Amino acid sequence: MKTLEQLLAEWEEGTITAEGITELKQLLAQPAARAELVGEWLFYEAVYGTLRSMPAPAKATLKVAQPAAAKASAPARTIRPPVRRRRMLPWLVWHEFRLPLRWALGMGLAVCLAWLGYFGIYLRMPTGQLASVKKEVAIVRGGKTIAAQSGQLLYPRDKINVPSGGSARIQWLNEPTTVELSANASLELRSPLLGKLLALKAGSLKASVAPQPHWRPMTIKTPQARATVVGTRFTMDVTGNTTRMEVMEGAVSVRKNQARSTAEKQAVMVRAGELVLAEPGAGLKWQVLRGYVVREILELPTGSLPLTGSPGKVVLTDRLTNLFSEGRATGLKVSTNHYYEERIRCYIYPPATDNYIFWISSVGRSELWLSTDEDPADKRRIIVKAALPRTGSKVSGNSAWQLSPAAPGKPMTVLRSGGSALKGARIIHGEKSKAVKLIGGKQYYLEINQPFSPSEVEVVWWTRPSQAAGSSGDVLNGSILAPYSQNSGWAFGKPSP
């Protein structure tokens, strides 16, 4: 327990602790201690009042007495005249903070300076190069216009202007990301601090983006929208007041620049097979990309047979403009250790409400699945087409197939072109489903599975009993088909196409 004098001295010095204040309050409960406090505080006043009324020391410096032993050898020490220290405002503000906070702020400042220094260097490094240019493409750099050439390096803040009839392809350094600019396009490479930031002012671009780190994605800004890409293939087009984005592969997050409502402010995920339109005064408009379907070739695990439900790995995707699929698959390296399966997943939009009979024709076994709506979970198998019996004849990998003109009232068949070499499998009759009632304009999920082989053929067509007799049916073509996509990214509900 400290004495009142000690506590008051600590109080006066400004070093008293919370415990000291508690002790002081306990002591001041006694009248004698309170009287002592008044005496002590009046002492300060007396010292201050007396000294203030006294004249200041005449000399600027005061001699301080030295110990006797030191006096002989050392000169007398001096005291500097008491001058109130002038301290600058930043110093005063800085010392307002406690020491741990000062440490934290100092460290933060050092990290920021190091970060800025790093990016100061980074911003002067090239980010990509012009892989190819057509016509007189111009680069605006630091206010100067330079004629672009193939192989020319591109730096942050460069602006690339493509003339009418021209094109340019940008290749990023150290990664396979490419952006192709069409005629009349104007693109600016912005600061790469938080990822690749591109500003498309006009024209269109086609991008193939290698997987990007999530914290540094590729972002493309247009006057109407902002798209964030983490790895995909897509096209983007700015025409007048409209930005149109089509995604062929992967997914792109799109957000409106000047959103008015909460729903409009949300970013939406546009997936493969979808397009989105951003226009002033309206929310993002979503549409299914019609006109094609995506065929996937899956490599099955070793020992797994096709059409047994084994999960496969997609090793190749390509587009078909209708459901007439020949086995050829460019770029696929087939391993003899695996079986392969071909899968087509798509949406179908019947032109009118009617009863439809589906037909499928293939060399090997094939299956046709149809959902009662757009949800794959509701699909059911409507046709199982058995494989043709083996004849021992060798089928060339370069076979070409065609639909035979059917006789009036007879269904179509599939022929191998000029096919004298294909014994027993030259004419392939289709397998049909029961009549299914479909509603015109409604979206239905459709899936076709069959083992993949380079000599395979597969055709899907439908007939409508209500139509005039003699119709042999129509191959399902792109005008009523759209590629399948998983639309879980639509936070506020998927818009109607």
Added chain:
Amino acid sequence: MERQQQLTTDFVANRHSLYAFIYGFIRNTHDAEDLFQEVWVRFSNALARGVEIQDQAKWCRGTAHNLILHYWRDRQHDKVVVDQELMQLVETAFTEQDGNQDYWRTRQQALGECIQTLPERSQQMLRLKYEQGMSAQEVAEEITQSAESVWMALSRLRRVLRDCAERKLKFMTGAS
């Protein structure tokens, strides 16, 4: 009018006590001076408006109390934030001594005389501490001595001055 003159006279007479009250909480001579001046301005304005003031010392301490609270509220980052309960106790202490103003005035006078008799070096140390508002550490740096020796020297000076003042008070009261 006479009442106003009386109150003003009382203010001047009790100024030591009021300044001590303010300085004790502020511990900065310049800011304490400012607050003291502000109390005076408010006091004289109140007199001009004809506000009924029964107890001048209590009224001024109450005003100073509020100003001190504002002062510390504006300096929340400072190490010591004034404690309301402590303030109340100190105010009580000063109120209890209001009846002994004559004694304290005489003591202040005696203290003043004692300070004037101190050697120049001791006066210089007191000047740095209580006029310049330096901490013991800063005084030590200023006169190139250790903080402990400054602390001890100041403590000894306080004791010397208190004894000196007591002796003078005894002499004065004995003489009277």
